[in-house]
Amino acid sequence: MVNFDNILKYLAVQAPLRAFSGEDFNATKMAVQEYTLPALPYAYNALEPHISAQIMELHHSKHHQAYVTNLNNALRLHVAAVGAGDIASQIEMQQVIKFNGGGHINHSLFWKNLAPAESEETKPEAAKELVAAVEKTWGSLDDFKKAFSSTLLGIQGSGWGWLVKDSANGLRIVTTKDQDPVVGQDVPVFGVDMWEHAYYLQYLNGKAAYVENIWNVINWKTAEERFLGTSEATKL
Secondary structure (H helix, E strand, O other), X not given: OOOHHHHHHHHHHHOOOOOOOOOOOOHHHHOOOOOOOOOOOOOXXXXXXXXXXXXXXXXXXXXXXXXXXXXXXXXXXXXHHHHHOOHHHHHHHHHHHHHHHHHHHHHHHHHHOEOOOOOHXXXXXXXXXXXXXXXXXXXXXXHHHHHHHHHHHOOOOOEEEEEEEOOOOOEEEEEEEOOOOOOOOOEEEEEEEXXXXXXXXXXXXXXXXXXXXXXXXXXXXXXXXXXXXXXXXXXX
């Protein structure tokens, strides 16, 4: 279960504040942080033909920007509600922060776990240790892809599918609803956005084609670094 405190703490860890240190967690201080839309590590048309430039531009500059804008506004309003002792408004803003904070976290991770097709980063050979762990868990990389794709297509409504590393260094496939992020001890290795805005303009209702083609642009190099714990790619 993703709760409000988990979201705030995750955001604080991903984008540390001067006013935040150690265990002295203070949601009021945290609102000092102004989150911004991260630049993509590639051009909008770099993932074509698998993800169109039109989708990438709208997804990044409109949808992700909206999550960032709404998150910043909600954090300010939450601080004001705390200062005023307005419990009802605090509860209302917690839900807004959970949704938009999760949207910012998820999309920031998503952009980094994609790369132009045919690049070195999209070759499984760039993730030798991760692929070995995948094969140990699912038997083969192809069997893992089938299991992950099946999980993605089984998501009802909006959500995300993730490959995560757990606290015992095991691998699991998990889903999160709406914009809930991966929190707790699980480390997101890579994720796939299954909201309609991620594919509809190009694939219409053909989710299966979107899922099939997303494998061409998965950044295995970044996935390997996340799996090994050597990547900055989990930071917003």
